[in-house]
Structure formats: C-alpha cells, structure tokens
Amino acid sequence: MFLKSVGRSVVTAVLAAVALTWLAPCVAGEPLETQDTTPCSIAQIRSGECHTAEAGVGLGDTETTSNDGTGGSDGGGSEDASDPGGGGTAEPTPQEVCAATPGPPSAFCRSLRPVGVAIGQPAPGAPGWSATISDVARFVPSTATVSGEPENIAVVGLPANFLSSAKTETIPGTILGRALTIRFTPVNYAFEYGDGEKRDSSTPGAAWDASGQAQFTPTDTSHVYKEPGTYTVTVTVTYTADIDLGTGWIPINGTLNGPPASQQIRVVKAHTALVQNTCTERPSAPGC
Amino acid sequence: MIGLAGCTPGPAPKPTPTPLFTSEADAFKAAEQVFRDYIETVNSEESDSTADPQRFLAGKALDEDVASVRDLKSSGHRIVGATAISDYRSKSYTPGSKTVTSLACLDVSATRIMDASGNDITSKNRPSIVAVEVSLTLMSTEFKIVGMNASDEPCS
Numbered sequence: 001m002f003l004k005s006v007g008r009s010v011v012t013a014v015l016a017a018v019a020l021t022w023l024a025p026c027v028a029g030e031p032l033e034t035q036d037t038t039p040c041s042i043a044q045i046r047s048g049e050c051h052t053a054e055a056g057v058g059l060g061d062t063e064t065t066s067n068d069g070t071g072g073s074d075g076g077g078s079e080d081a082s083d084p085g086g087g088g089t090a091e092p093t094p095q096e097v098c099a100a101t102p103g104p105p106s107a108f109c110r111s112l113r114p115v116g117v118a119i120g121q122p123a124p125g126a127p128g129w130s131a132t133i134s135d136v137a138r139f140v141p142s143t144a145t146v147s148g149e150p151e152n153i154a155v156v157g158l159p160a161n162f163l164s165s166a167k168t169e170t171i172p173g174t175i176l177g178r179a180l181t182i183r184f185t186p187v188n189y190a191f192e193y194g195d196g197e198k199r200d201s202s203t204p205g206a207a208w209d210a211s212g213q214a215q216f217t218p219t220d221t222s223h224v225y226k227e228p229g230t231y232t233v234t235v236t237v238t239y240t241a242d243i244d245l246g247t248g249w250i251p252i253n254g255t256l257n258g259p260p261a262s263q264q265i266r267v268v269k270a271h272t273a274l275v276q277n278t279c280t281e282r283p284s285a286p287g288c
Numbered sequence: 289m290i291g292l293a294g295c296t297p298g299p300a301p302k303p304t305p306t307p308l309f310t311s312e313a314d315a316f317k318a319a320e321q322v323f324r325d326y327i328e329t330v331n332s333e334e335s336d337s338t339a340d341p342q343r344f345l346a347g348k349a350l351d352e353d354v355a356s357v358r359d360l361k362s363s364g365h366r367i368v369g370a371t372a373i374s375d376y377r378s379k380s381y382t383p384g385s386k387t388v389t390s391l392a393c394l395d396v397s398a399t400r401i402m403d404a405s406g407n408d409i410t411s412k413n414r415p416s417i418v419a420v421e422v423s424l425t426l427m428s429t430e431f432k433i434v435g436m437n438a439s440d441e442p443c444s
C-alpha cells in the first residue's frame with residue numbers, strides 16, 4: 001500500500017512537472033474579463049448579486065477584491081454602451097454597418113456580397129478593363145499557419161483550442177499590365193481535425209488567454225479528441241478579394257481558397273493535470 | 289505526500305449515463321437534467337457535506353464558483369434554504385460546439401444569507417426570482433455547465 005502510493009506520487013509529480021510547462025498560464029492568475037455578459041456563481045444568484053449590466057448594482061467581476069462574500073456596493077461593473085442603435089438619425093444601411101466593422105465579416109455581412117464560383121464578371125467602375133477572381137488567384141495569401149493550444153498537445157476528452165493566423169491582407173500586384181492593390185479578406189476557416197471531424201468557422205479562433213477564457217473551455221474552433229495519437233489538423237481559409245486601382249475598393253465576384261495549412265497535434269491521455277486552485281477547492285478539476 | 293494523495297484519481301463520481309444525442313430534443317433533455325441535478329446538489333450541500341456541486345461545472349462557470357466559494361468562506365457567511373427552479377426553457381443547441389443554451393428562472397425566496405454569528409443578512413432588495421442564461425457543453429458523455437450569466441429575459 002505504502003509502496004504503491006509512493007509510486008503513484010512519483011508518477012503524479014512527473015506528470016505535474018511536465019504539465020507545468022504548458023499549463024503555466026493556468027496558475028498565473030485570473031484571466032482578464034473581456035466579455036460584456038455578467039457571469040454569476042450560484043452563490044451570487046442566491047445572494048441576489050446576479051444582475052445584468054443594465055440593472056447596475058451587480059458585483060460582477062469586481063468582487064474578487066472584496067472579502068465580503070455578499071457585499072453589494074463596490075460593484076457596478078463596466079458601463080459599456082454596446083447598444084449600436086440609439087439616436088434619431090437615419091439608420092445606416094447594412095452595407096455601411098458591415099464596411100465600418102473591423103475584422104473578418106460576419107455571416108450576415110458575407111451574405112451581402114456575391115460569393116460563389118469564379119465567374120468572369122467585370123469589376124464595376126473600371127471601364128474597358130476587368131479582373132476576375134481567377135486573375136487574382138495567384139496573389140492569394142499563402143503564409144497562414146494553424147496552431148493548437150496548449151502547445152499543440154491535446155488531452156483526450158478535453159477541448160483543444162485551434163487558431164488560424166490568417167487575416168485580412170493587402171497585397172500589391174500587377175494584373176494585365178495594370179498596377180493595383182488587392183485585399184484578401186478571410187470569410188471562412190474550414191478546420192479539419194484529422195480524426196474525420198470538420199468544422200467551418202467565420203472566425204480564426206482566439207487563444208484562451210486572449211479571450212479571457214479558462215484553459216480547456218470549448219471555443220468556436222475547439223475540438224475534443226476521443227482517442228490518443230498524432231493527428232494532422234488542417235485549416236483551409238476562404239477569402240474574398242477586392243481590388244483598388246487608385247479609386248477605392250472594388251469587390252471581385254467569387255471566393256478563393258488559400259493553400260491548406262497544417263499542424264501535427266499530439267493527443268495524450270492525462271491522468272493528472274495541474275490546474276488552478278487546490279483539489280479541495282476544485283475536487284472536479286482534471287486530475288483531482 | 290498527503291497533499292498529493294488528495295490529487296490522485298479516486299473513484300470517479302458516477303455520471304448519469306447519457307447516450308450521444310441524435311436530436312436537439314435529446315440534447316435539451318439531457319442538459320436540463322444536468323442543471324436540475326446541479327441545483328438539487330447545491331440544495332443538498334446544507335445537510336450533506338459530501339455533496340459536490342462543482343462536479344457539474346467546467347470552464348468559466350467553475351472559475352466563478354471557486355472564487356465565490358472562497359469569498360464566502362473568508363467572510364464566514366453561509367447560504368441556507370433551498371433554491372427552486374421556477375421555470376426552465378431550452379433555447380438553442382449548437383451541434384458544432386455541442387452547447388445548449390437555456391434560460392433558468394431560479395426562485396431564491398426561501399434562501400437566506402447568514403453571517404458568521406447566525407444573523408440573517410439577506411439583502412432586502414434581492415429579487416425573489418432570478419433569471420439566468422445557462423450554457424451547457426457536452427464533454428465526453430455528459431453535459432457540464434460552462435456558463436451562467438445574468439439575463440434580462442422575463443420569468444413568467
């Protein structure tokens with residue numbers, strides 16, 4: 001019994017030491033809160049401290065500085081005015097809203113522009129000259145990579161998070177003798193996880209740390225592997241293209257796929273993992 | 289040694305066997321059962337010190353709960369009296385992330401907050417019904433609560 005228990009502790013310690021290197025952010029402290037919802041624990045709900053931001057008095061995330069488990073006056077949370085409506089002025093058109101929104105376009109915004117096969121439509125506003133999606137194909141971004149976290153290792157049964165580095169790129173080029181700038185905007189990220197499962201995402205994925213989420217939280221791009229082994233994860237990014245001949249951006253009909261980017265992922269079974277807090281505090285944490 | 293022993297995998301809590309879901313309705317049903325079991329376990333904590341509501345939680349929801357339990361412990365406050373589910377509505381199921389979103393209305397009117405000396409310090413402004421948006425994600429074979437957020441939706 002004693003020997004067995006020593007053996008197990010050694011294994012545990014070794015695993016913990018290995019785990020330490022890639023789970024370090026987990027112990028580094030509370031992640032930053034970036035979402036605009038108000039998370040509530042059951043204790044907060046029962047104490048009457050679970051309010052939406054509009055209700056004003058919620059303790060929200062500020063309660064970590066307070067020793068008073070039920071205190072209620074120091075909160076407030078962020079007053080982020082995320083209501084985009086408002087005001088009596090004329091509503092902007094969907095196209096204007098989409099154009100003003102940074103980052104990859106949403107599914108709705110994508111629906112506003114023609115997406116389909118590459119057909120020989122002339123680019124509007126360029127009399128006597130036209131470019132098609134196949135003309136710009138040779139400029140499509142090819143440097144995008146994909147990575148998995150933590151550290152391209154995944155644990156069976158727990159979500160592994162994946163992210164693509166592809167982003168909007170502006171590339172100078174010459175088409176049919178004419179100098180121009182081509183802008184490629186990612187509209188879809190097709191993740192193939194190497195175990196037969198796939199997922200399309202409109203976002204490149206975000207690191208857990210960057211999105212303020214705890215490790216092993218499911219994300220829009222995460223995947224749970226059922227068996228250990230080595231898998232190749234592949235992401236194919238679909239872009240739309242716009243060109244600028246010096247007079248403003250002109251959309252090109254059709255979409256283009258960039259070359260697939262891949263990354264090997266080692267999926268392991270973990271019997272012990274180092275997680276935030278103690279096993280007494282979080283008995284259901286992995287390894288406890 | 290003792291600390292490590294506490295972290296070695298013990299007998300796993302018996303999960304309710306949940307088959308993989310063939311329909312949204314099945315997923316809704318399984319997720320709802322997990323939430324109801326969670327609230328029942330929270331209520332049983334008062335009389336049963338081995339009750340472990342955190343086994344129903346993961347991710348953000350678990351982080352919130354750990355912080356909250358810690359605060360409660362350091363303040364010496366206790367929460368007594370049962371919390372009831374007055375309404376539960378499944379709203380959406382995202383097959384990609386295997387996540388169910390639902391609205392739960394929790395009746396906390398029978399729940400009191402007691403300070404270390406046993407005085408009832410329940411806030412007078414506390415609403416009796418609290419609306420919470422609950423997200424549950426399928427992890428291996430069971431749903432875990434991954435998020436609980438304050439909701440504006442009206443409770444009947």
